[in-house]
Amino acid sequence: MKSNDKDAILKTIPQKGFFGHPKGLSTLFFTEFWERFSYYGMRAILLFYMYYEVSKGGLGIDQTTANSIMAIYGSLVYMSGIIGGWIADRILGTARTVFYGGVLIMLGHVILALPLGAPALFASMAFIIIGTGLLKPNVGGMVGDLYSKTDPRRDSGFSIYYMGINMGAFISPYIVGTLGEEVNFHLGFGFAAVGMFIGLVVYVITRKKYLGLAGSYVPNPLKKEEKGRMATIIILALLVLGIIGWIGVSGGWLTVDRVIFFISILGVIIPAVYFIFMFRSPKTTKDEKSRLLAYIPLFVAAMMFWAIQEQGSTILATYANERTNLNFMGIELHASWFQSLNPLFIIIFAPIFAGLWTKLGDKQPTVSQKFSFGLIFAGLSFIVMMFPAYFNGTESLVSPLWLVLSFFLVVMGELLLSPVGLSASTKLAPAAFAAQMMSLWNLSNSSAQAINAQVVRFYTADTEVMYFGVIGGIAIVLGIILFMFSPKLKEFMKGIK
Structure with missing residues (x-):
């Protein structure tokens, strides 16, 4: 999009009205607040x-399989972006894509609210996966459309938007979770x-008035001949998938476990193909190839980090429900x-980390050093979970403070790694693949959860100490190795800090 087109769009957006920011930020803030609330x-x-x-109102799926399904679900949500x-x-264009994504997400939750068993579960997952893929990456893009590239409010605007995400995620378990556990799941x-x-x-209601023409344009529209070809490809792909699915289900060989295994492999192959394509492209210069090589260890470190962080909704959720004393100081907790x-921890500590980096300036750790510290914190969050079973066995219930400590440690790691990873992805990206590099960063989470779908199968009461110890130990070792090679990676980054 040309700069004069961008300027014309900015003129249609009220530039004051939401804490000194464009009014459209309130629209996107609350849209994302409620989307994250629902998700x-x-x-x-x-789970x-x-x-x-x-x-008890559940589906009776094997607990290990349920954990794998949750991991694959999260992986596909990120892939769909x-x-x-x-x-x-x-x-x-982003504006219409966001709307249709929200509709699909809502329909997915409606289907899940109906007592129709496993078919409704998988149908709702399909709707929410596609809907989140349409909405999530594009809402963030529209936030950028509210500001000129030189607007000093830009970073602050994204910080406010990020708070909306976490506020919705913080409140929802107390409302949806309580209704689901105390009344019934479908009400939740x-x-x-x-x-x-x-x-x-x-x-x-607020889109036209507050967002103006933001997100209304299509940056790279399909040509007439491309539309017909793309429609044919999509129809054929859906037909092939439908036929394979029908034959597989009727023949009994297309099982949930095999689908999970296939997606796990896909989660590793897709980012590898991305890297190879960008590295071998004639559009990628020699210095950009060097930066891509520096990015690979960061990507691997991010995968390891997310593999631990995302188990908060699988293994640690199971732990909260099965192994934790939910009566704490006279208060009845819900898993x-x-x-x-x-x-909650992100809302509290994100401003502190942001202020710390500003204060340190040029003295702050390098990108790879921050990644290494993030990995070590993630590893420690699993190491601490060894102690309850190591000292007291797995028969007795443990204090909920162990889980609080584990979540706290992994959030410290997240604040060191996640925002830095987003920034590094934009800095190290080849010019011809700037947008795709952001998709690649999101795939670090998708790949981690795809791998988790296989890893979580090793968690049982008998393997609890070893499970947390091995995964936590691997993360810490990788963090130390990354720290040791940080000076070398800095050389490969070719002047990028």
Whole structure:
């Protein structure tokens, strides 16, 4: 998009009205607040819904399989962002893509709210995966459209938007989780649908007035001949998948475990193909190739980090429900409430970390050093979970403070690694692949969860100490190795700090 087109769009957006920021920021803030409310609320009880016995309102799925399904679900949610970005860039523009994504998410929660068993579970997952892929990456893009590239409010605007994400994620487990655990799961899922509906209402009512023409353009629209070819490819792909699915299910060889295994492999192959394609492209210069080589260890470190962090909604959620004393100082806790710890700690400590880096200036650690510290914190968050079983066995219930400590440590790691990873992805990206590099960064989480789908199968009461110890130990060792090679990686970054 040309700079004069950008200027014309900015003129249609009221530039004051939300804490000194463009009014459109309030639209996107509350849209994302309610989308995250619905997603994290649903996720806080989904695992329990899957493995609880039918007599307790669940589906009776094997607990290990349920953990694998949760991991694959999260992996596909992040993978789908690639499709959402492409649709916005080539067909709909970000504004319409966000709306359709929200509709699909709401429908997914509505389906899950209906007592229709496993078919409804997998149908809702499909809707939410596609809907989140359409909405999530494009809302962030629209925040950028509210500001000129030189607007000093830009970084602050993204910080406010990020707070909206975490506020929605913090509140939802207490509401959706409590309803799901105390009344029934379907009521909880229904309330998640209500949350997304409120977000859509806010978006529709305020969009034209506050967002102006932001997100209304299609940056790289499909040409007429491309539309027909793309439609044919999509229809054929859906037909092939439908036929394979029908034959596989009717023949009995397409099982849930095999689908999970296939997606796990896909989660590793896709980023590898991305790297090879960018590295071998004639559009990538010699210095950019060097920066890509420096980015690979960071990507691997991010995968290891997210492999631990994302187990907060699987293994640690199971731990909260099965191994934790939920009566603490006379207060009856719910297992789903622990899912609020991560966003709570981010809300509290993100401003502190931001201020720390500003104060340190040029004296702050390098990108790879921050990554190494982040990995070490993540490893420690699992190491501490060894102690309850090591000292008292796995038969007795443990204090919830162990989980609080674990979540706290991994959030310290997240604040060292996640924002820095986003920044490094933009700095180290080849000029011709700037947007795709952001998709690649998101794939670090997708790949981690795809691998987790296999790893979580090793967790049992008998292997608890070894499980936390081995994974935590690997993260710490990788963190130390990364720290040792930081000076060398800095050389490969070719002047990028």
